Amino acid sequence: MTDPAALDGFYSSPALDFTPRPGEILRRRTVATPRLDGGNRAWQLVYATRTAFSAPIPASGIVITPHTTEFARPSPILVYCTAFHGLGGHCAPSQLLAGERTEPETGFITTALERGWTVAVPDGHGLGMTGLGPHQFLAGRAAAHAVLDLARAVRALPELDSAQAPCTVWGYADGGRGAVWAAEQQPQYAPELDLRGVAAGAVVADPGALIAEIDGGRWAGLGLAGLIGLGRAYTHLPVGHILTDDGHRTIEQARELDAAALLVTYRNEPLGRWCERPDPWNDPLWRYVLANETSGRVAPQVPVHLYHGTEDALVPAAMGRGLFAEYRALGVDVSWREYATSHIGTATDGAAEAIARLASYLLHRPGTAARPAPPSPQTT
Structure with missing residues (x-):
């Protein structure tokens, strides 16, 4: 069966006969998001990013604005990192959200839009774009670059007044992995971004x-x-x-x-x-x-909220607890929540607190508030 993405020239890999700036928009188009409640205008983007080892590479993603916002412009930007969708085929989030097939994490994206946030969803290296696959699944630094450079691209979108917009990142499972890697890499890779905080559930902290x-x-x-x-x-x-x-x-x-x-x-x-x-x-x-792919070796400079299910049969809860302990030892402003449910159940049960944590992070610039003492692990 022919991959529909292969027939869509928008996702063809552009020839990088120059060295674009990370986050530079290479291609964009307006799209509809028919299965997404709460969305207003939306754009599919092809933007410049870097591989884990600094080579320029194009990546794709989607940016969705909310119908209404309680914020004075600019609206906060949430980069939402989906869980693993696949190595190839027509499963890139930016394609699902603008197509007839359903994006499995539409509900979480809708919740963020209802907060009045602009939501950007990266596809990740090698997914969506033709000729660049397979998707670089579990490559943490590559995922971080895709996340941070999409935030840069949103701030550069001429249709939005977002050049000074604060950012947060949220993800679950492999998406949570991308989120914490973005937090770890941001001070060095994208220091100009006003990153306020990160929420990450069921983080794959140790792929090995x-x-x-x-x-x-x-x-x-x-x-x-x-x-x-x-x-x-x-x-x-x-x-x-x-x-x-x-x-x-x-x-x-x-x-x-x-x-x-x-x-x-x-x-x-x-x-x-x-x-x-x-x-x-x-x-x-x-x-x-x-x-080289373990998390928790570098201290994020923003607050991080971690959560995990005690009955998670895919990513052991001990892996999340270990990352929490590593961050706490590094002096990170980190919170932890356990849910007495499964991998899938925790994605749902932990969403409300994740959103609430991100909303609270947006109220303060990094370094403007005293860091609270790290909380003890909690179970609900």
Whole structure:
């Protein structure tokens, strides 16, 4: 079946025969968001960003303004990072939100629009744009660049008076991973952004530990997706040395699949089936890559709200608690909330507090209020 995105010239990769500024808008068009309540004007964007290793690369996303706002201009900007949608195919959030198919996280985006915030949703490196895939799933620094450069692009949109707009970031699961990486990278990568705070749920803080945990089980397709996504992000390293011939063929097939197809096709399949060893995450080169992808090594300079479900069968709650402890040790203004429910249940149950936290962060510029003592873990 032909990918509709491949037939849409808007998403074709532009030739970067110059070095654009990070966040520079390369292409934009007005779109409708028929399945999104609370949205007003919207634009699909192709903008310049950087790979994890600083090479220029185009990325796509969507920007949606609210129908009404209680704020004097400029309206705050929320960069909303969706959970993993897939490695390829017609599953990029910017395409779903402007198409006939439903974006699974429409409800969370609507809640933010109802607050009067402008919402920007990045597709991430390699997703949406044709010829640049597969999506660089689990590559934290790449995700951070896509997030921060989309915020830059929103501030530069000529239709909006947003050049001085404050920003927040929110995400869940892999989206939460992108959010905390954006918080960690912002002081160095995008210091001019007025980032006020971040909310992140079920953060994949340690991809190596997660891949080992889910290998051969119901979520095994995500482990394969991580191998593919990180392999794409680290193409300057010989990361494919662990693959068998069958592994190379499998990757070519999987790199175009969305999340649902990955989970069905590779359910209960161990990575060792396609690798030279049964535990590829322990290969020395891959141990280096995965160690480079752990969160909590750099202190965000803005408040961070973390939340997790105690019954999360995909991302262990201990991983979230560990990140909370790391941030607290680094002196980050960090809060923590546990919910006695599942991975999917926590995405819903934690949304109201996440939005409330972000709203409170918008009331203060970083550094203008004394940092409270870190709270003790709480369970609801």
